[in-house]
Amino acid sequence: MPDDRIDRVRLSLAFLPLAAPAGGKAPAGHRPPLTEVAFLFAELGTVDGGSGLGFSHAMHAGGPALYAHAKELAPRLLGEDPNDIGRVWEKLVSSAASAGRAGLATQAVAAVDVALWDLKARRANLPLAKLLGAYRRAVPCFHTPSGLPTTPLPEVVDSAQRALARGVGGIKVTVGQPDVAADLERLRVVRDRLGDGVPLMVDANQQWDRATALRVGRVLERLNLVWLEEPLDVHDVDGHAALAGALDTPVGAGELLTSVDEHGRLMAAGGCDHVQPDAPRVGGITPFLRIMALADQHGLGLVTHFAPELHVHLAAAYPRTAWVEHVDWLEPLFEERLEIRAGRLVVPDRPGLGLTLSAQAATWTTDRLEFTETA
Known part of the structure; x- marks a missing residue:
């Protein structure tokens, strides 16, 4: 596809409240019951009007850190070919090598990676x-x-x-x-x-x-x-x-x-x-x-x-x-x-993940930022 590139990236941080407290995976006493989950959403757009939605999550702590790291990486997505998912993943992870190849560093990349796969499946008009x-x-x-x-x-x-x-x-x-x-x-x-x-x-x-x-x-x-x-x-x-x-x-x-x-x-x-x-x-x-x-x-x-x-x-x-x-x-x-x-x-029969963010999700969003190509 000629001149296929990402021309916009929108990031948002939302905190989903839970209806009832849930347990954690740490040894007893290390963490209080879970009452909310932080979500990092990534919405990607391409020059031909394509779009993809991805997300990552953090429990107990780490949501703002995911969002902060994603904001650093997002500008590096602009102009990239969205079909080169493996290369884009390596680029984002390698560009933050000092933060490591696991944990928050790669979990921030996860939201973008999921969005790229969602975009690819939507373009193919296939469920992921x-x-x-x-x-x-x-x-x-x-x-x-x-x-x-x-x-x-x-x-x-x-x-x-x-x-x-x-x-x-x-x-x-x-x-x-x-x-x-x-x-x-x-x-x-x-x-x-x-x-x-x-x-x-x-x-x-x-x-x-x-x-x-x-x-x-x-x-x-x-x-x-x-x-x-x-x-x-x-x-x-x-x-x-x-x-x-x-x-x-x-x-x-x-x-x-x-x-x-x-x-x-x-x-x-x-x-x-x-x-x-x-x-x-x-x-x-x-x-x-x-x-x-x-x-x-x-x-x-x-x-x-x-x-x-x-x-x-x-x-x-x-x-x-x-x-x-x-x-x-x-x-x-x-x-x-x-x-x-x-x-x-x-398995949903809708293209991609088959997901659309709800209006309610916007009410739990504490911050959002959009990056676009400059003329």
Whole structure:
């Protein structure tokens, strides 16, 4: 396409309030419950009138830092060919090399990277999943009734039953109380109330040491879990590998990792049966596709974290077992809604991500800035 270039970049920072506090992934006591999520939005335009929308997110802290870093990088996008997504990703990351190739530096780039892929799929008049090469039209999804292990059990069961009635395909229960016996009783009741036919997952939120994880993991074998998630500190690769080798229950990990390299080390060590990347957290769709290729090579399942509006497309393009986390937090940010059917999230048939920012999103926006080519 002759003279195809980006001629405008709009950035915005929004804080999405949560209807109820949610838990965090840090060890107990390190962070208060989550009450809002910061979003960095990137909207790109091209000389031929094309457009793409992307986003990244930060929980507990980091939203203003994402926005500040994106503002530094945005002018370097002007004049770039939007088709050269890999080269643009490398340019932005390399131009801020002193800030590193993981964490906030690449998470700011993620919003732009997602927007570039959205633009590419919109131009092709294809959903992003089909542009990437979809293996399925709908992806199994699971719901977490509460991110807090201390949420009263009746609330957890009620939320789980409502999610199943809505069509969700599995339930993930958060544990990690100081009293392990209380966690085990909690899980026993949930399994009893939901029945043996409901796919059940358990998220330990990195709360256990190696000995506890092995001891509790052996007890949990009788619950026939789909996976046991983050039983140890996410960076304890050797511990995860030892545990995955000792248990029949599959182990899931990775949602807090922030790069291809970190996920690669986890997979190479045999530290998980299901890898759980978060596209904005690892730097966007471009690095996420590299993680998917590694996961396929290692024969692993894929479980995406957060932002199902984005991840349903990526999971649909994974050749092996894939699950998407059903999180309805982002719904107020967009005009469109995902469809749940028979335990699966349906891949939207709209071009690109199929998303449009809502009017409500503007009310939560605290800052915005636009960059355009000068004549």
